Amino acid sequence: MTRLALSRVHFPVTTLGPGRRVGIWFQGCSIHCRGCISVDTWAPGRKDTQVGALIATLAPWLGCADGVTVTGGEPFDQLGALGTLLRGLRTAFDGDLLVYSGYPRERIAGPLAGLAGLIDALITDPYVAEVGDRLPLRGSDNQRLHLLTPRGQALYARLDTPNEHAKPRALDLMVDDQGRFWMAGIPRRGDFAALQALLVREGHSVLTSEHPG
């Protein structure tokens, strides 16, 4: 039985790939990019979950989702769990599979070969606060989109060009079971700080998951 440290799951997510998607956030990231907006996913080992049970839990969502996005945290820091999850999803689900990694593709070439055919589109490379942020689905323009299957090519090729008109970017806003707000998607540079300043002006106390940089 393969186990996975999970941060959260959600459906529908509309801002991390085409259509209405199941989002799966791995817990734990060893890369620690300066300016990361998901510092809450860095610590390893929380919410230890059995992969088969997770896929069974997701089944009602998978029945009406267009795709699944696997992100984090760093999915390739849990390579065994990632492979088991992707194989299970390929069996249980007809939609596309998009995976994020903060590692360069060259660094994960070996593991990727073992996952051949399981990932339709892969976004790689760490977040770099100093470069631009005009590319869809990415926080910084150094991050590369790899189209690994014909389906990935068909769905994602149009998302590999800068979009000058994509501001402000849409974000999915959710409330968790402890009453905390959280967002899915890729904010533009400075969006978190602007939102925080707005809420503070309105008298709210706000903590965000953004690394101070």
Ligand code: SF4
């Ligand atoms: S941006 Fe991604 S790879 Fe970088 S520290 Fe954050 S979760 Fe890890």
